[in-house]
Amino acid sequence: MPSFPYAGAIRPAEQSPQKIVIEESIMKPDYADDGMPKNRGGALLPWMIEVKSAKEIEKMKAAGRVAREVLDIGGRAIKAGMTTDEIDNIVHEEGLKRGAYPSPLNYHGFPKSCCTSVNEVICHGIPDSRVLEDGDIINLDITCYLNGYHGDCSEMFVVGEPDGSTKKLLQATYDCWILAMEFCQPGKDYKEIGAIIEDYVTKEGFTTVRNFCGHGIGSVFHTSPNILHYRNNEPNGQMAPGNTFTIEPMICEGSAKALTWPDEWTATTVDGGRSAQFEHTLVITKDGIEALTGKIESSPLQFWEIESKFHQGFWLGNTERSREKAAKLTSNAEER
Numbered sequence: 173m174p175s176f177p178y179a180g181a182i183r184p185a186e187q188s189p190q191k192i193v194i195e196e197s198i199m200k201p202d203y204a205d206d207g208m209p210k211n212r213g214g215a216l217l218p219w220m221i222e223v224k225s226a227k228e229i230e231k232m233k234a235a236g237r238v239a240r241e242v243l244d245i246g247g248r249a250i251k252a253g254m255t256t257d258e259i260d261n262i263v264h265e266e267g268l269k270r271g272a273y274p275s276p277l278n279y280h281g282f283p284k285s286c287c288t289s290v291n292e293v294i295c296h297g298i299p300d301s302r303v304l305e306d307g308d309i310i311n312l313d314i315t316c317y318l319n320g321y322h323g324d325c326s327e328m329f330v331v332g333e334p335d336g337s338t339k340k341l342l343q344a345t346y347d348c349w350i351l352a353m354e355f356c357q358p359g360k361d362y363k364e365i366g367a368i369i370e371d372y373v374t375k376e377g378f379t380t381v382r383n384f385c386g387h388g389i390g391s392v393f394h395t396s397p398n399i400l401h402y403r404n405n406e407p408n409g410q411m412a413p414g415n416t417f418t419i420e421p422m423i424c425e426g427s428a429k430a431l432t433w434p435d436e437w438t439a440t441t442v443d444g445g446r447s448a449q450f451e452h453t454l455v456i457t458k459d460g461i462e463a464l465t466g467k468i469e470s471s472p473l474q475f476w477e478i479e480s481k482f483h484q485g486f487w488l489g490n491t492e493r494s495r496e497k498a499a500k501l502t503s504n505a506e507e508r
């Protein structure tokens with residue numbers, strides 16, 4: 173086989189066999205058996221966005237809560253010497269325990285139950301036998317399908333202690349994401365999210381990925397609206413109560429161009445510079461936005477949440493209700 177021009181130091185390692193969910197009690201998405209999603213969400217045009225009922229939002233909340241619990245458990249397991257395959261095993265089992273199917277598993281043929289994107293990997297890193305090393309940064313991206321609805325979230329984890337340049341990248345990535353989410357409320361244009369992100373990270377000396385975007389989510393994993401994380405003029409509609417979607421910017425130290433590996437999933441930067449990402453599943457409410465995958469009582473606080481200029485502590489949304497909830501969670505976390 174001709175050698176592939178890998179951009180950085182990360183290489184594919186050995187993958188364990190793909191899992192199959194056999195539990196009768198767990199509802200599976202339509203692609204679980206053959207890898208092909210059939211239901212596309214019925215959106216005919218980019219600005220046509222589903223408005224979910226209160227009952228559907230409750231189900232999304234439940235799926236988001238499970239995704240959050242699994243992300244926190246997977247994140248706590250991250251340490252030097254651990255393989256990303258071991259993280260995937262934990263994620264798979266903890267999802268099942270909660271009655272959820274791991275949405276990535278066999279989605280367009282994806283081989284594993286979550287994505288683990290290390291250092292220069294922008295997204296869609298496949299869990300394998302690579303051992304995490306001191307100084308690695310890793311995005312753990314968890315999507316859980318519970319009773320017919322997906323909840324999708326991701327967060328960064330640092331193996332060992334972050335150095336100055338790592339702190340700067342993670343802080344800028346977190347802060348642009350917070351700024352973008354804080355902007356959201358009924359009537360705003362989805363396309364404006366990208367400008368907020370690009371303007372902020374450019375000022376901080378970083379770049380934003382154009383090849384991958386956020387998305388509408390619900391009973392379908394990826395649907396309208398398309399959430400672009402760069403300045404754009406796409407007619408992607410306006411925010412309305414009951415819309416559910418993700419914001420998941422991928423921010424890079426050098427080039428934001430993507431190089432896809434022969435595995436047809438793993439996307440790294442072309443120059444080997446590192447990339448970071450955060451993601452929430454969000455819902456527009458009558459007066460703002462709330463995170464359906466927001467942190468919970470047991471969630472750990474990370475340094476970027478403590479040191480942010482834009483929001484200190486947990487961020488659960490910009491409504492009065494969610495700000496109060498977040499403040500309470502944060503003060504409990506600080507006492508722990």
Ligand code: MF3
Pocket residue numbers: 275276277279280282286287296313314315324420437451
């Ligand atoms: N969770 C990813 C997202 O944020 C999608 C992963 S799809 C997979 O949209 F097939 F790579 F798992």
Ligand code: CO
Pocket residue numbers: 324386387418420451
């Ligand atoms: Co997503």
Ligand code: CO
Pocket residue numbers: 313314315324325326451
């Ligand atoms: Co995701």
